[in-house]
Amino acid sequence: MRIIVAGGDGFCGWPTALYLSKQGHEVAILDNMVRRKIDEELGSNSVVPIFSLEDRVNKWEELTGNKIEIFTGDLNHYDFLSQVFKQVEPEAFVHFAEQRSAPYSMIDREHAIYTQTNNVMGNLNVLYAIKEFAPDCHLIKLGTMGEYGTPNIDIEEGYIEIEHKGRKDRMPYPKQPGSFYHLSKVHDSHNIMFACKIWGIRATDLNQGVVYGLHTDETALDPVLANRLDYDGVFGTALNRFLIQAATGHDITVYGSGGQTRAFLNIKDTVRCIEIAANNPADIGEFRVFNQFTEYFSVNDLAEKVQKVSKEAGLDVEITKIENPRIEAEDHYYHAVNTKLRDLGLEPNLLTNEVLSDILKAVLENKTHVKKENVLPSISWK
Numbered sequence: 001m002r003i004i005v006a007g008g009d010g011f012c013g014w015p016t017a018l019y020l021s022k023q024g025h026e027v028a029i030l031d032n033m034v035r036r037k038i039d040e041e042l043g044s045n046s047v048v049p050i051f052s053l054e055d056r057v058n059k060w061e062e063l064t065g066n067k068i069e070i071f072t073g074d075l076n077h078y079d080f081l082s083q084v085f086k087q088v089e090p091e092a093f094v095h096f097a098e099q100r101s102a103p104y105s106m107i108d109r110e111h112a113i114y115t116q117t118n119n120v121m122g123n124l125n126v127l128y129a130i131k132e133f134a135p136d137c138h139l140i141k142l143g144t145m146g147e148y149g150t151p152n153i154d155i156e157e158g159y160i161e162i163e164h165k166g167r168k169d170r171m172p173y174p175k176q177p178g179s180f181y182h183l184s185k186v187h188d189s190h191n192i193m194f195a196c197k198i199w200g201i202r203a204t205d206l207n208q209g210v211v212y213g214l215h216t217d218e219t220a221l222d223p224v225l226a227n228r229l230d231y232d233g234v235f236g237t238a239l240n241r242f243l244i245q246a247a248t249g250h251d252i253t254v255y256g257s258g259g260q261t262r263a264f265l266n267i268k269d270t271v272r273c274i275e276i277a278a279n280n281p282a283d284i285g286e287f288r289v290f291n292q293f294t295e296y297f298s299v300n301d302l303a304e305k306v307q308k309v310s311k312e313a314g315l316d317v318e319i320t321k322i323e324n325p326r327i328e329a330e331d332h333y334y335h336a337v338n339t340k341l342r343d344l345g346l347e348p349n350l351l352t353n354e355v356l357s358d359i360l361k362a363v364l365e366n367k368t369h370v371k372k373e374n375v376l377p378s379i380s381w382k
């Protein structure tokens, strides 16, 4: 299959591009490198040093004989995007290319506007490009479990049957997101659903949970193929951050009381979920939604797991509850459905102590790259 991986230089996109290439697909990466520029803006970095995209792709070809073409440019430049579509004639378009940090979107007005413009307009351009140049192309779009928020009822996969005043309908599941970033994903979902309805586009919205881990079998082949690993208070995500904090002797930073529960998955399952979606495309005109996670945990559960594994590795790690910089429920019901990807063959990599120890080991090898001043959260929702 000819597949474009947009955002293929990022944390989820790079291992996905390699995995799809290994399965024999013809993969092209589209990326405008903005994530690397945001590191400069924030004075931050990946814990694991990452090589240029050209170096990464050349090393992959040297090791496997597989070519990955690079298109450097912005989804918001429609002429550029049109050229890529005309040249590649994609059968699937995997869309990771968005500003994905909730705290970054909450810095100030400019960052909120950048996030929503970049994400919502970029996605709209992709929809138009599919309509104009590749109407049969399957859009595989990364959404997020955070679109749903934390309702006091079970979270279904995209849709809910509602009975109201004696009548029934299948409606999009209500969305109550918790940041301007998460809201951008809700806006994307609405635009995709509408485009499927009016133009007959086929799309899968993958509402992904928080991703942890760093290596996949492919990125572990050579240091030049290493994946990025964020730890700072802006782009670092809960479990990865806790492991890096443990490795560097920093207290584990639980925000508020720590009862916040979120859905999680290993990066090794992210790449597999994308393959499953690509191999089982949505029908023409179908807007399909999968909840892409394998387990859920409270922030306290995660902190305790990391503390336990770290103690076994001889590290003395404390858990500190700090004032929550976000506005979010800290004590809530959480039960989300995730059967669709399982039904299509996903076999989850669960969060065992062994998995935690492996990530911790990789982090310990790179801990000197952590800039300690970036570890505490600096952005408030208020």
Ligand code: NAD
Pocket: 006, 007, 008, 009, 010, 011, 012, 013, 030, 031, 032, 033, 034, 035, 036, 073, 074, 075, 076, 095, 096, 097, 098, 099, 100, 118, 122, 142, 143, 144, 145, 208, 209, 210, 211, 212, 237
């Ligand atoms: P990332 O920031 O590491 O990667 C995103 C990539 O997209 C970067 O390489 C960036 O340069 C590129 N990009 C951004 N805007 C672009 C544009 N307009 N044109 C071209 N390229 C652009 O993020 P990630 O962690 O790999 O996340 C990828 C996707 O998965 C995002 O859409 C995110 O919302 C979603 N997601 C991520 C997680 C997670 O825990 N990391 C969880 C759920 C969903």
Ligand code: USQ
Pocket: 100, 101, 102, 103, 143, 144, 145, 146, 147, 182, 208, 209, 210, 211, 235, 236, 237, 238, 239, 241, 253, 254, 255, 256, 258, 260, 262, 263, 299, 326, 328
């Ligand atoms: N948290 C802490 N301490 C920390 C960091 C986070 O207690 O040091 C808490 C947060 O308050 C929040 C939870 O952990 O309750 C998750 O925060 P996070 O930073 O790990 O994840 P989030 O901001 O939700 O965003 C990440 C990705 C985003 C993706 C989302 C999936 O950055 O791209 O969409 O996870 S989800 O959470 O399912 O929406």
